[in-house]
Amino acid sequence: MQLVFVPIIFIIIGILILLKERRSFVGGMIFAFGGLFLTLTLLLLGLLKLGEISSNSSTLVIVIVYALFPLLFLGVCVFFVINTHTMQTKEGRSVTAKLSALVGINLLIAVPAFFYLLSVGASKIPMWLFSILIFALLSDLLFSFLFTCYLFYSWMYQMIPIKKKVDYIITLGSGIRSEEVPPLLKSRLDKAIEYYYKNPHAKIVVSGGQGVDEPVSEAFAMKKYLLSQQIPNNQILVEDRSTTTLKNMTFSKKIIFEDWKNTDYEPTILFSTNNYHVLRGALYARKAHLKAEGIGAPTALYFLPTALIREYIALLTQYKWFTSSMILFCLLFVIWSLLPIQSQNYEQLLYLIN
Structure with missing residues (x-):
């Protein structure tokens, strides 16, 4: 049961950071990491407890561990691969469309390879090669797990309802090919209109410059x-210079703030974008020192996996120090686990796996 306290500590730290700043990427990831870690820990403890009850329960545990979990894992990998085919059919061939297939194939290779290396150990592979492979696979799996944490945090951020009176609604632009708005941008505008009707005095800020194409x-x-x-013309403000979020x-x-005339209090501001982009939009709003909360417009389900993967990669690129810290953690963990003093623990780990 001592394992339970570790994720609880992560959850408490994450909550404390988020209470101070709801739009904290680190705080959200720590909280999500703790929550998912706690869920997996309780699941593992539950399976161990179930296996101790009776022989029938032990059979059930074996079926779950050796049949249900692998099938579920395989289903997720296949889903990502199929999603790329759907994306290419509806959106055309592109590098972005291939992202979900790359994730699926990566998981299909990395997870079995990691457990295979642990089961084989360094006895059949040169130590230097074993260390490099373990480090690469551990980093791969950690960032895959952090992607799940990102999904949880992104979902959690959008679940908090916005009930206060709104003064301005920023609608973030996206690519256009004509003077007519495409479905993706239309959904953002429709979400802004939805909140405008709840706040008829509010003004909508349309934000987006002109790209070269x-x-x-x-x-x-x-x-x-x-x-x-x-929507009345005098309720629309135009910002047509921006090219990034x-x-x-x-x-x-x-x-x-040039339009705001009331000096008694600051305006309440929302920004409207697609649901997959809300979290990163909120982080950029914080970076711009703009107190604004995001509202997410629905996105076609086939488009969502690729869009979320792209957002996650963009966040890892934006927070380079966080990415570097995770890689350093994996490196130090591998070095620590391969020290002679850890050999007994390593042998115990191999025994449990086998």
Whole structure:
């Protein structure tokens, strides 16, 4: 039962950080890590307890561990591979469309390889090669688990309802090919309109510049759509210079505070984007020193896995120190576990696996 206290400590640390700043990537990841770690620990302890009850229970545990879990794992891997085919059918061939297949194939190789190496040990493989492979696979599996933590935190962030009166709703732009908004951008605008009807005094800020392959600015196309939905012209503010999410937040903040006339209190600001992008948008809002909460528009299910993987990679790139820390942790763990003093523990681990 002592194992339970470790994830609980992570959960408490994560909560303390999030209470101070809800948009903390580190706090959210620590909390999600602790929550998932606790779930897996309780599941493991439950299976061990179940196996001690009777022979029938032991059979059930064997079926779960050696049949149900592997089938579930295989199903997840196959889903990611099939999703790439769906993406390429609907969105065309691209490197981004292949991301989900790469994740599925990676898991299908990394997980069995990791446990195989542990079961074989360094007796049949040169120590230097064994160390490199263990380090690479451990890093791979850690970042795969952290992806699950990211999904949990992203979902948790969006589950907190926003009930307060809203003064401004920033709608983040996305790529356009004509003056008409594509489905992805339309869903963001429709979400903004939904909150506008709940707050008729609010103003909608359409934010997005013109890319080199775009006929007009994204803000122009968005305003055109809002006008077609009977949103009054004087309730729409235009920000048409930004080309990144950070600039969306920075330039929109400037426009909002130039428009805001009430000096008694600061305006309540929301930003509307697609559900997979809400968390990263919130982190960029924090970076721009803009106090704004995100609302997520629905995204087609076939598009969601690839979009979430892309967001996760972008966050790892943005928080390079976090990524480097995780890699360093794996390196130190491998060095520690291969020290002579750990040989007895290592042998016990091999015994449990076999």
